[in-house]
Structures are given as structure tokens and as C-alpha cells.
Amino acid sequence: MKILVMGSGIIGTTTAFYLARQGHQVDVIDRQPAAGMETSFANAGQISPGYSSPWAAPGIPFKALKWMFSRHSPLAISPRLEWDKIQFVTRLFGQCTAGRYHINKSRMLRLADYSQHNLAQFREENAEVIGPDSFDHQNLGTLQLFRTRKQLRAATQDMAILDQLGIPYQALDVDQCVDAEPALQTVRHKLTGGLRLPNDETGDCHAMARSLAQLCESLGVRFHYNVSIDEIEQGQSGIESVLTHEGRFSADRYVMALGSFSAPLLQSLGIDLPVYPVQGYSITLPIDDQSHAPRSTLMDETYKVALTRLGNRLRVAGMAELDGYRKILKPERRRTLRHVVADLFPQIALPQQDEFWTGLRPMTPDGTPIVGASTIDNLFINTGHGTLGWTMSFGSARLLADLISGRQPDIQHEDFSMSRYLSSQHHKPVGQKPLASARL
């Protein structure tokens, strides 16, 4: 089959890979000059099934209110009254019950776990072309750091779900946290304990997307870079073509993997994709003395900031800002990220100039991506991975490729599709309009 993948972030490139491997003729369109240049560019680098959790958790509405007034707040909501933002927040708060949290977390873990399995298989099969050094890959686990007793207590709910799904974890006291990450020794008095997910991994998502795109090309995938998608044209039997300034692209099947930008394009086709752009930030610093830096990846639960070792660099990422599609690099966010480094690893010399970056997480209210068929026959969706796109990429891509190829997926998959949101929206039946255009 001829398949057109829209987007070459980590989700588009992994999807192209599995589709090509299943024998399809694949084209990929992206407006950037290379793969992985937008949200997949400088994320926290965690491949963390163990840490896969929805943001929508019990108590979050109250915490969100409290964060509004804190200096280094992990969350900021701009006061602009915009309908899609109000709808997203309302839907997200609706998921903040203990029952919904349990369902959503279990579902996310299922996909993240499957993804890790596929990544391992991929690494084994392609070790010669994409080795561990090529994307600063490590297998040293995640450490979630708690600074208060309350955070420790809250973690017991997550442990119950991890137990239920058989995901290994270690509840650590302060000494054990320092054993796991010796560079924490000087700040041990600030900690109350930690939760370690020993099977979690780390790696540079952008480096993987770039290498994977090259591997895809060797399998015959054609990448069309610097090509911006302006419209999607729909006819009687589904999508007919994708319009760009370079002309029309047509295929038998289409995959929507434009990250946050999937939503506006699909809306013009009558599909209300529940994906909202949540802005995050990162800084990347060189590490001169390795003994002062974390060995693997940490999540500081107080600031919701992740610190990940990527070779001889430290990537520090976090913050959630709800302000539509604006991507402004705000100096106060950089200050918060630098504050967390200085607070946990005071011996790291902070350079004047770090690499400051921002990206838009494609977030769904329940934290689970949308992977599967759409209401339009030949259009498939693979987006909405929010905080965990790198973690879930290989699993989502493999699952979608199997669905498109008519193979039985390895995991239960129905609840990853749009159908879990469909009862709350109206959509145009396929073929209702002779030729509808979607403009971004």
C-alpha cells in the first residue's frame, strides 16, 4: 500500500519505520529541514514506562490553584480566554478522580511497556546502524525524588498500580537515594525518599529520530522536508490528497502524526481531536566533572523537573504552560530550570550560556495518546503522546502499523483509539461532503 505519514517527529519516523518494514511504500512530509526538529528535539530524554502517569490525578485542581502563586511553579495558565484551552482544562479536571487515574495510568503503562519491548527488539536488530552511543542510550533507571512526607504518601497509590501490572520498583529511603545517585550526597538533608524504576531508560530522542529517518530511507521511505501541509482534501471515500506548497500528495492511507498541530488540521475535517499544545522547556549543559552530576535520570517531584544525563551533557526539562500555540522562550522558565540544578547539584558549574529550548507537548486530557483509525476510512491517527512521546513511540508506531496492515496487534488496543472520546463530540460522517478542505 502507498502510505503518507504527516510529520517526522519521533512518532512519524517510528511509524514510517514499521510501515516500511511491513512492506508498504511510505512517504513522509515535514515542514522542517530534518526529522525530530520540533517537540522531539530537546525533551528530557526519559524512556520511562515505570514513570508513565497522567497529569490528571486526584488533588491536581487544588494543586494547580496553589501553583499559580508559586515562584518556580511547574504550571502556568495564561489568562487569555480561549475556548480550546478552557475545554482542555475542563476535560483534564474531569479525569482527576482516583478511578479515572487508575484506568488512565494502567492504559498508559500498557503502551509504554509494549513500547520498551519494541525498542529493545529494534536495538537488538539494528545495533550496527543505531548503536547506544549514537543516541546516548543508558539503562540505569529513573529516580523520582521526594522532598516532603506528603509526596512519599502520594507515591503509594502509584506503587499499588505498579504492583498490579508487575512493573518492578524500589521504594528508597534517603541513604538508598544517595546510593543510586551519589552526587546527591551534599543535598541529602533536602530529601525524604524516592521511588526508583530500575527498568527505565534514557536517550536522546532527537538523535534517534535523525538516525531512524536515515534507516527508513535505506528501506525506501521518501522524506519530503521543508514541505508544509496547508490542507487535507476529503472526498466520497475518505482523504483524497494532502495539499502543500509543493503540490498535492496522494496515497491509499494517511497517518496523522503532526503532534500538537494535528488538532487544527483534523478540526477542519470535522474531527475534534482532544489534543492541546502544552508548552515545556529545557536547558542542556555540558558536564565537566561527571562525579558531580546524576548518572541517570531524576524527577524532582517538587518542581516536576527532570534531570537526565545524556553522555557528557545534562538535560533539564519541565514546566507546563497553557498558552495555545505560542512558543516564546521565557527567561523566568530558564531561571527555574537553573534553580533546580543549583539546588540539587550545587557542585555543577552553571555556564552563562546553556542551550535553552521550548516545545509543545501534544497532550490529551487523560494522558493517553490517540492511536488507531479515525472516523474517516483511510485516515489513521498517531498523536497526543503528551509528556511521554519518546517513551511510547516504538509501541504506538508498531501498533498503528499492525492496524493499517490488518494484522492482529500484540496488545489490547481499542482504548487507545479516538473512540474513547467520540461520545462527547459530533463529527461529519464519511463522504457527507463532496470535497471538503481543511485549512490550517
Ligand SMILES: Cc1cc2nc3c(=O)[nH]c(=O)nc-3n(C[C@H](O)[C@H](O)[C@H](O)COP(=O)(O)OP(=O)(O)OC[C@H]3O[C@@H](n4cnc5c(N)ncnc54)[C@H](O)[C@@H]3O)c2cc1C
Ligand atoms: C519539556 C519536554 C520534556 C519532555 N520529556 C519527555 C521525556 O523525557 N520522555 C518522553 O517520553 N517524552 C517527553 N516529552 C514529550 C515528547 O517530546 C513528545 O511527546 C514527542 O516529542 C511528540 O512527538 P511527535 O512526533 O508527536 O511531535 P513532534 O516531534 O512535534 O513532531 C511533529 C512534526 O510535525 C511537523 N509539522 C507540524 N505541522 C506541520 C505542517 N503543517 N506541515 C508539515 N509538517 C508539520 C513538525 O515539523 C514536527 O516535525 C517531553 C516534551 C517536552 C516539551
